[in-house]
Amino acid sequence: MEESKKNCDFCGKNYLNSTAEDSFGRLERTLSYTAANTFKYDHWHTLIVSRNHDTLHLTEDEIGDMFELAKEWFQKAYAIEQTYTCPEMIWDAMPKSGASQMHTHLQVSLGFDIYYGNIERIRQGARLYAQINNGRNYFNDYLYVHQALGLTIPIGNVHIIAHLTPIKDLEIMIVGEKLEKDFYKALHLIFRTFVDDLNEYSFSFGMHLPPMVR
Known part of the structure; x- marks a missing residue:
């Protein structure tokens, strides 16, 4: 890790x-900043570093600072x-997960009308679920099932879920209504568990927020 700092494009100044920079300039906070992605996969796509x-x-x-900057x-x-x-956001950490840089960064994008891949399928499935179940909220019911099985950990207003249908091994889900301090606490807890207890040093993380207009 120390060796990778020597010629890092993202370190220091x-x-x-x-x-x-993005077309509207660079956004900066105390602990993070934005950098326009050279290889954009959507019209609105940047890096939070x-x-x-x-x-x-x-x-x-x-x-938390990175995610607050992403919201901005x-x-x-x-x-x-x-x-x-x-x-949406994607965070690949370490080369094994597909990261092109060792330095901490996440990809954020704003999609046109629909989400990417599995996230959009889940959203459409949740709509159908509500239609055929008298308006029931799919995500609430999903959480209730896992709570009944003892597969959740509440952290304030969010829940960590060891869910029943993972795509990959060691897959963990965080569900919450808002991107705020409880989410950051939960994510930090998961990171420390993976690194300190499981000796897992590479991960991929994906997240979507509600549409800007509902």
């Missing part, structure tokens, strides 16, 4: 010369083009 190079030792505050970026992009309404 290097990013000011080695990364691009932590000022801490070492993903394996992020603090809860550093995690979503609002900025949406204010410019309101046809782009579907916010």
Whole structure:
């Protein structure tokens, strides 16, 4: 990890010369900043970069700062083009998970009208579930089932779920109504469990937020 810091484009002030800005400029916070993605996979797509190079030792505050900045970026992009309404994030840590840089960064994008892949399938499935079950909320019922089986951990207003239908091994889900401090606490707890207890140093993380307009 220390070796990778030596010529890192994202460390210190290097990013000011080695990364691009979005069309509305660069957003910065105390612990993170944005950098326009060179290889965009959507019209609105950027990087949220932590000022801490070492993903394996992020603090809860550093995690929260990145997500707070992501929320700011979503609002900025949406204010410019309101046809782009579907916010998503992807976080690959370490090369084994597909990360192109060792330095802590996550990908954020605002999709046009629909989400990507499995997330959109879940959203459409939740709508159908409500239609055929007298308006019941799919996500609430999903949570209730896992609570009944003892597969959840509540952290304030969010829930960590060891869910029944994982795509990959060691898959964990966090469900909550808002992206706020309880979510950051839960995510930090999962990171520390993976790194400190399970000796897992590489991970992939995906998340979607509600549409900018419901």
